[in-house]
Amino acid sequence: MISFYIKTYGCMMNVYDSNKMADLLVSKGYTQVLNPYDADVLIFYTCNVREKAVHKLLSDIGRLKFVNAKVIAVGGCIAQSEGKRLFERAPSINISFGPQTYHKLPEYIDKVLKGERERIIDSTFYKMDKFLSCPKKRNVSISEHIAIQEGCDNFCTYCIVPYTRGREYSRPVKDILEEAKWLLDNGAQELVLWGQNVNSYHGEAPYITIGHHKATWRIEQLLQAVAQLPGIRRLRYSTSHPKDFNEALMYVHNEIPLLVPFTHIPVQSGSDRILKQMNRGYTSAEYLYKLNKFREICPAIQFSSDFIVGFPGETEEDFKDTLRLVEQVKYTISYSFKYSPRSGTPAAKMLDQVPEKIKEQRLKILQDTLLQDQITFNKALVDKTQEVLFYKKGKRVKQYIGKNVYMQSVVVESEKDLIGKFKDVLIKSAEENCVIGQVV
Ligand code: 5AD
Ligand code: SF4
Numbered sequence: 001m002i003s004f005y006i007k008t009y010g011c012m013m014n015v016y017d018s019n020k021m022a023d024l025l026v027s028k029g030y031t032q033v034l035n036p037y038d039a040d041v042l043i044f045y046t047c048n049v050r051e052k053a054v055h056k057l058l059s060d061i062g063r064l065k066f067v068n069a070k071v072i073a074v075g076g077c078i079a080q081s082e083g084k085r086l087f088e089r090a091p092s093i094n095i096s097f098g099p100q101t102y103h104k105l106p107e108y109i110d111k112v113l114k115g116e117r118e119r120i121i122d123s124t125f126y127k128m129d130k131f132l133s134c135p136k137k138r139n140v141s142i143s144e145h146i147a148i149q150e151g152c153d154n155f156c157t158y159c160i161v162p163y164t165r166g167r168e169y170s171r172p173v174k175d176i177l178e179e180a181k182w183l184l185d186n187g188a189q190e191l192v193l194w195g196q197n198v199n200s201y202h203g204e205a206p207y208i209t210i211g212h213h214k215a216t217w218r219i220e221q222l223l224q225a226v227a228q229l230p231g232i233r234r235l236r237y238s239t240s241h242p243k244d245f246n247e248a249l250m251y252v253h254n255e256i257p258l259l260v261p262f263t264h265i266p267v268q269s270g271s272d273r274i275l276k277q278m279n280r281g282y283t284s285a286e287y288l289y290k291l292n293k294f295r296e297i298c299p300a301i302q303f304s305s306d307f308i309v310g311f312p313g314e315t316e317e318d319f320k321d322t323l324r325l326v327e328q329v330k331y332t333i334s335y336s337f338k339y340s341p342r343s344g345t346p347a348a349k350m351l352d353q354v355p356e357k358i359k360e361q362r363l364k365i366l367q368d369t370l371l372q373d374q375i376t377f378n379k380a381l382v383d384k385t386q387e388v389l390f391y392k393k394g395k396r397v398k399q400y401i402g403k404n405v406y407m408q409s410v411v412v413e414s415e416k417d418l419i420g421k422f423k424d425v426l427i428k429s430a431e432e433n434c435v436i437g438q439v440v
Helices: 012-027 052-063 077-089 102-113 129-133 173-185 219-227 247-255 272-277 284-297 316-329 356-380
Strands: 003-008 041-046 071-076 095-097 120-122 143-147 190-194 234-238 262-264 302-309 333-338 385-393 399-403 409-413 422-430 434-439
Touching: 003 012, 012 041, 012 071, 012 102, 012 143, 012 190, 041 052, 041 077, 052 071, 052 077, 071 077, 071 102, 077 095, 077 120, 095 102, 102 120, 102 129, 143 173, 173 190, 173 219, 190 219, 219 234, 219 247, 234 262, 247 284, 272 284, 272 316, 284 316, 302 316, 302 356, 316 356, 333 356, 356 422, 385 409, 409 422
Parallel strands: 003 041, 041 071, 071 095, 095 120, 143 190, 190 234, 262 302, 302 333, 409 434
Antiparallel strands: 385 399, 385 422, 399 409, 422 434
16 A cells, blocks of 8 residues: 655645645545655645745755655645756655646656656646545544635736636535535534635536526625535635725625634735735725725624735835734734745846845834734733634643634633534633633
């Protein structure tokens, strides 16, 4: 029996792809192992959004080169954009496969094992094929992601995703509902509808409407349908693009009680000049208008965001605009990054690159500010009761960790096993990155 080990880097989409790939290989008779030293086939599933990931991958492959694996495969976004260079830099790699080709992996591994091919590179954009080729998920968790849409047509000038994941496409509603039903029937209670840009979802409707040959559904309709499925207790979606976020989706939050009052709307920068250079398609005033409208329609809503500091040409004044926007929104949780030039993207060629030292300084200031807002939000929850879904055990005995509707970690101690259970928890105290509570 052939064994394989997968190491995944990067975002939830990569975790989702890796799970699909593992299920596919197991259905073909392979065994998954958790130790790379036990594996015949090593698979590295990569992310290329920021530079660090490439260094990490090459050092990991370098570190493991003495392992007796018969096949080394590198997949995902680095393989898509730099497959040939990877082959030059790491002679031990046999297979390089892009994010839309992983359904072909069993065939390629077979070819290398049989000695028919020493090296295979595939960066085709097959789109739907991978979803149709993969079996149903084996080990279903309490909280599961479903890819509803993939790829991106936005071409933000800093971002590699449109080049690695390809153009935007939406999975048909029927396929998504089938996957959702399977996950719920097999133990999932929380579903996250996932994609690079879910609010531009336009998937083929499950039936043909009169006058329309091929009606499509938007995310609002999809959320309504998933929320009706038996067994679902909590529903989320991510990631949204501010320019595509419309009022219909805001109202859906009031119509579906199990849809969490929390959404991720990455703004990236608070400076209109930089937003234009980034090709984001909105101004900071337009962004703020949408968030305020959302709060008006759904007062419980909370927001998270992504930020990039040190985009080419970002001045002190531009950076202050970002701080001013943060001050106005008050995010519950956020992710911020130093701009990292990605080869092949327009921003990498811009002349006025910001020195690393300044990026570091700005990142620290922004992260400190965001953390203060996060702590304030956490503290405001003290003495309140929250519904928490418990996912895992904590480090200490009898300790359990769950998430509230705002995706914050909630830590409790309990004599009873809480994993997979929804419980009302009274929040007793707040830390920087979690809140501590007691089951009521
Ligand atoms: N440099 C830094 N951060 C980036 N992101 C995307 N591309 C880059 C880049 N070149 C960030 C954005 C995006 C998140 C997933 O990664 O903030 O929202
Ligand atoms: Fe990248 Fe912009 Fe598309 Fe997001 S919207 S994936 S940042 S190109």
